[in-house]
Amino acid sequence: MRLTPDAKGVFPxxxxxxxxxxxxxxxxxxxMTDFYGEIGAAGLTVLGMMGEAPKLDGAEAIAVASRVIRRTRLPVIIGVSAPGFAAMGSLARAVMEAGAAGVMIAPPPSLRTDDQIVGYYAQAAEVIGPDVPFVIQDYPLTLSVVMTPGVIRRIVADNANCVMLKHEDWPGLEKISALRAFQRDGSMRPISILCGNGGLFLDFECERGADGANTGYAFPEMLVDVVRLSAAGERAQAHDIFDAHLPLLRYEQQPGVGLAVRKYVLMRRGILASDAQRKPAGGLSATARAEVDFLLERLGRHDPRARV
Incomplete structure (x- = not known):
């Protein structure tokens, strides 16, 4: 099961x-893997930035990815970003042999010019091999690498195995519109656009032409709902469910503590046995946990799935 440019839905x-x-x-x-399969996810992404991938050694990374792939029938994307191409290539080969649908590659922060970015992805595509579908991770807020729509178009044109963009620019709604305009005028072949940033802008990203979400959130069912309702033209209903979750979504999006919030809620939901992160890591104070509990109680008034 290989990733294709027409992928849609939510890949948590x-x-x-x-x-x-x-x-x-x-x-x-x-x-956790079973849970994602039960809520209507279209696929999964493992070893992303919020998956604490840099804290795993090579053998652990392969073991975690392989376990998820064996457990689910969903297509699984594996993050293979690495400081060097040797590590990227070996991890990509291992996970594809295990049955991954494709890999996700983030640019290193050292890239500054358009030509450097385009050249990096050309080299990365060569390292993983032309038969391995890959996802561009466009996350300038964290990676400090700014990709214009024109640069993304060049990467797509140069690499036939580039099938998806993980769009995490912020603000980024106009970028989605520009990329879809490239497709309409024939200057860029179609690719899947799934959005990140914790789903913080998913309501309007879907309306701008995004195919879904490729992000985390402690209630991914809401992301599934928004994508489904938007595709069905049920705009008001999509915004209603999104708005109900927005206070918790916003709280989870805080830099530095977002993963701690997400793991705490997933633990409260009975999906994770512990909210532990591997060191080095920060945790939630007692006050922060009480604030999250308060947000869950309020959310439960509108969405029974939050009554944990």
């Missing part, structure tokens, strides 16, 4: 479950 970014002592929690991986 899966966190990596850990025991409090830092060991990988296999039972929670299985429970």
């Amino acid at each position: 970014i899966a966190p990596t479950p850990f025991h409090p002592d830092g060991r990988i929690d296999d039972a929670s991986i299985d429970r």
